[in-house]
Amino acid sequence: MFVAAECTPTSFKGFTLIMPAISVGNVGQLAVDLIVSTLNMCRVGYIHTDCLIPMAGNNPYATFAENANDLSTNAEVYSSPELRLAVLQIRTPIIQTKSKKFCKLMVSWIKASGFSRTVVLSSSHAYQRDDQQLLGSPLRYLQTPSMQKVTGDRLKEMDWKEMETVSTFPGVTDSEQRLYIPGGGATKGLFTDSCAEDIPLVVVLIFCSEGDNIPDAFTLLNHLNTWLHLVDAPAQTQPKWRIPASWRLLFGSGIPPALF
Amino acid sequence: MATFFGEVLSVYSRAVEEDDDDLDDENEDERIHREIEEKREVHIVWCPEVAQSLEDSGSNKLQCSDLIIAVGTNAAGFLSAYVLNTESWDAVGHVSLWNERSRGSSRQSIAPLPGEPACLFYRHRDNPAVLVCQSTCYIAEDQLFQWTEKVFGCLQKRGLSVMVLSDSPVAEYKTPDYLYGSAVPFLRSLKSSASKGQALCPALEQPNILTGLPAAVLSHCQVHQIPAVLYQCYTDVISPDSITMETFKPALLCLSKLVKLEPCLSADVLRKFAIITEAQSNLYT
Numbered sequence: 001m002f003v004a005a006e007c008t009p010t011s012f013k014g015f016t017l018i019m020p021a022i023s024v025g026n027v028g029q030l031a032v033d034l035i036v037s038t039l040n041m042c043r044v045g046y047i048h049t050d051c052l053i054p055m056a057g058n059n060p061y062a063t064f065a066e067n068a069n070d071l072s073t074n075a076e077v078y079s080s081p082e083l084r085l086a087v088l089q090i091r092t093p094i095i096q097t098k099s100k101k102f103c104k105l106m107v108s109w110i111k112a113s114g115f116s117r118t119v120v121l122s123s124s125h126a127y128q129r130d131d132q133q134l135l136g137s138p139l140r141y142l143q144t145p146s147m148q149k150v151t152g153d154r155l156k157e158m159d160w161k162e163m164e165t166v167s168t169f170p171g172v173t174d175s176e177q178r179l180y181i182p183g184g185g186a187t188k189g190l191f192t193d194s195c196a197e198d199i200p201l202v203v204v205l206i207f208c209s210e211g212d213n214i215p216d217a218f219t220l221l222n223h224l225n226t227w228l229h230l231v232d233a234p235a236q237t238q239p240k241w242r243i244p245a246s247w248r249l250l251f252g253s254g255i256p257p258a259l260f
Numbered sequence: 261m262a263t264f265f266g267e268v269l270s271v272y273s274r275a276v277e278e279d280d281d282d283l284d285d286e287n288e289d290e291r292i293h294r295e296i297e298e299k300r301e302v303h304i305v306w307c308p309e310v311a312q313s314l315e316d317s318g319s320n321k322l323q324c325s326d327l328i329i330a331v332g333t334n335a336a337g338f339l340s341a342y343v344l345n346t347e348s349w350d351a352v353g354h355v356s357l358w359n360e361r362s363r364g365s366s367r368q369s370i371a372p373l374p375g376e377p378a379c380l381f382y383r384h385r386d387n388p389a390v391l392v393c394q395s396t397c398y399i400a401e402d403q404l405f406q407w408t409e410k411v412f413g414c415l416q417k418r419g420l421s422v423m424v425l426s427d428s429p430v431a432e433y434k435t436p437d438y439l440y441g442s443a444v445p446f447l448r449s450l451k452s453s454a455s456k457g458q459a460l461c462p463a464l465e466q467p468n469i470l471t472g473l474p475a476a477v478l479s480h481c482q483v484h485q486i487p488a489v490l491y492q493c494y495t496d497v498i499s500p501d502s503i504t505m506e507t508f509k510p511a512l513l514c515l516s517k518l519v520k521l522e523p524c525l526s527a528d529v530l531r532k533f534a535i536i537t538e539a540q541s542n543l544y545t
Contacts, residue, residue, distance in 0.1 A: 003483050024273045048483045050405035054476035056450060057469035069463050071452050073479040095402045096277065097293065125273070185276045210273050246466045249434045256438040 002077065002109055004045045010079060012086050013114035016228070019088040019106075021122035021190065024183035025208045028121035030217035031224070032089045037061045037244035038231060041078035041087060047109075049075070051102035053092040060246030083230070086115070094186060103189035107197050117150060119228070120190055121220060122205040125183035129207055130164075137161060138207040139223050142179075142191055147200040155202070158227060163205065181205070214247075299358060299366060302399075302406045304414065306353040310383070314414065324415040325389040328423045328515065331473045333500040334493060335425035336394040338508040343392065343515060348385045355379035355407065359400040372397075379407075391415075395473055404476040412480055421455075422481055422488035423515075425508055426474040430494040434468055445495035445507045450478060455487040460510040464492065489514075 004010055018035060020028025035041070040063075055074040062068035074092040079085070094102050110118050126138070140163040141155055156162070165177035181188045187203055194201040204224055208216040222238050225231060233239035306314065314320050328343075330336045343349075357379075358367040372378035377397035384390040399407055430444050449459035450470065464470070470478065474490055481488035491511050495504040 022275055024275055026275045046479075046483045048479075050402075050409075053401045053471070054404050054408075054479050055469055055471055056475040056478040056482070058450065058464055058466050060466055062466065068466075069451065071450060071478065071482045073482055074475075093275070097297075097402065183273055183276050210275075248467050249436060250467075253434045254436045254438050 001047065001049060001105060002045050002113070003048050005043055010044045011114075012079075014116045015079075015084045015086045015113075017086050017088065017110060017113075017115040017118045018224075019118065019120055020090055021120050021185050021187040021203075022090060022093050023123040023185040023187060023205070024125050025123050025210055025213035025216055027123040027206055027208055027213050027216045027220055029090065030213060031121045031221045032087055033060070033244050033247070034217060034221055034241040035087055035230060036078050036089060038240075038242040039080050039083070039085070041080045041085075043070075043076050044079040044086075045077040046073055047075035047077065047088065047090075048073075049102070049105060051094055051098040051105065052090065053095060055092045057246075061244045063245075085230070086113075099186055099189060103186055103193045106190060107193045107199060110194075110199055110201075111197060116200065117147060118194070118199065118201040119224065120187060120201065120203045121224070122181070122184050122187040122203055123208050123213075123216065123220075124181050124187075124205055126207040126209045128182045130166075133164065133207065139220065140164075140205050140207075142203040142205075144191065144195045144199060144201045146194075146198045147202050150200050151202075155227065160227075163203070212250075214250075300400070300403060301357070302403050302410055303356045303367075304353060304410055305356050305371070306381075306414075307351070310352045319416070320414070321416045322391075322414055323389050324391050325419055326421050326423070327391050327393065327415065328425070329393045329395065329473075329477060330425045331395045332427035333396055334427040334495065334504040335508065336396050337500045337502075338425065338505040338511075339392060339394060341505060342509075342512060344382060344394075349382040349392065350385060351380060352383045352391075353381040355395075355411075357397075357399065357403055357407070359398065359403060361398040361400075399473055404473060407473065408476045408480045412484075412486075417484065417486060420486055422477065422486060423511065424474050424477055424488065424490040425493075425511060426470075426472075426490065427493045427495055427504060429498070430496045432468075433494045435465075441496075445493050445497075445504045447507055447510060448492050448494065450490045450492070452478060452481040452486065452488040454481070454485045455489050457487075457489070457514075459489055459491075460513060461491065 018032065020032045022029065052074050057072050059068055059070040059072055075088065075090045078087045078089065139161065141160050142163045143151065143155065163179070163181070166180040167175045168178045169175040179188055179191070184205065187205065191201065191203055204220065206216055206220045218241065221241060225233065225239055231239040231241070310322065313322060328339070330339045354371055356367055372380070379393065379395040379397055382392040393411070430439065433439070447461040448464040449461050450464050451459055470490070470492065474492065478488055478490055480486070491508060493504055493507045495501065495507070497504055
């Protein structure tokens with residue numbers, strides 16, 4: 001599961017964990033890339049599991065030639081001990097039949113590592129919004145009961161909107177309400193498993209559609225920053241995030257000149 | 261999302277599938293899932309001699325100093341021509357697996373026939389610590405991790421070094437400048453952090469990534485701190501091709517330290533390993 005990068009064991013006790021859910025637009029993953037790149041976090045371990053599709057490549061956060069050739073895998077953990085922050089980046093989809101297993105694995109790792117709180121960055125299909133959700137902010141949050149004990153009503157006081165539930169049987173009045181996060185991937189699984197295991201966990205998500213999701217990642221991250229203050233921002237301005245080297249050519253190679 | 265004519269289309273997402281929500285399995289579904297999982301299991305079938313060595317070793321692991329894996333028809337063809345052609349290699353095993361692209365509806369109980377897509381192991385007669393694996397069959401995404409764990413589970417980790425040769429279509433190579441014909445085929449390399457030597461060609465630049473078996477092997481080596489180097493050849497030819505195979509030649513420098521090689525091959529020999537695709541779809545015959 002978690003394999004430390006160096007021989008010295010890492011302790012995450014009391015740290016905050018930020019992780020993405022593989023969701024529409026890959027917004028959570030893009031936001032996590034920005035965090036690791038801006039805060040210059042160093043890799044402390046890998047999540048080695050059969051639940052994710054394998055992938056390898058050179059260092060996506062390379063800043064100079066010397067660190068460009070560190071091999072990177074599909075799920076890595078980065079840490080910033082000064083900020084007591086750990087970040088998990090997941091770079092490939094969860095194998096379809098292993099979604100439940102992955103959630104259980106994550107929840108047991110979070111519990112065993114002793115993170116004081118976990119933040120899951122996610123997204124949901126914008127086209128599934130109801131009339132009310134079409135107005136106002138596209139950002140939502142969810143917190144487990146254990147998290148409620150830690151933060152209290154802090155998020156509500158910051159004018160954050162809680163994710164609305166939907167009716168189990170649409171059109172039928174008085175039917176049960178249930179949590180529905182279309183396009184959220186494993187978000188709901190992680191959230192419900194964390195509730196069951198008493199894990200302090202918050203989901204922060206944005207409604208979006210597939211396309212160029214970089215602006216959505218910035219919106220989500222700036223919103224998160226108003227709570228966690230990962231990066232200092234002077235009043236009335238947005239914080240500056242560093243775009244990693246791996247974000248080049250997101251939409252394909254250079255165009256052959258002969259095409260025109 | 262609704263279109264102008266009023267019909268509703270489901271929106272395709274590159275990240276998530278439509279039915280990712282609620283997967284409440286019934287008992288019957290669980291049984292079916294388990295049966296499918298068993299059918300898709302990866303098994304390694306060793307020859308009796310090697311199976312005996314594994315048993316005798318106590319830890320159920322083989323001594324292996326170098327593992328060379330070729331993934332894809334061109335990489336496998338290169339190894340066949342330059343390395344395995346010297347007739348000092350014994351076939352010692354194969355990987356038995358089944359997936360949707362395999363022929364037949366279930367796992368084959370017999371060894372693969374020559375020419376069939378397969379995953380074969382060879383061991384050098386004079387230096388039995390050197391193993392070669394040629395993988396030309398399709399290994400599904402959910403089988404890659406298992407393949408890697410099972411193969412490396414048979415090998416002693418101490419003193420092990422891995423080299424992977426693989427081919428990939430140049431269409432998957434991302435570069436800001438358009439690649440003209442003469443630049444292709446070309447080699448790029450990737451190394452695990454434990455690998456200290458110099459690679460013999462430029463490193464694979466971001467944002468390019470590896471997927472499939474080469475990625476699974478390299479990830480395993482990275483996580484378990486095994487020195488590993490990969491040479492990936494980007495080519496514009498789909499079928500096995502002698503020019504693409506020759507592009508792997510820089511890897512011979514490392515291999516020649518381990519085993520005796522055929523240094524110079526005539527074009528005829530190479531052509532033997534490159535299948536010439538015939539024009540199959542001819543409407544008029």
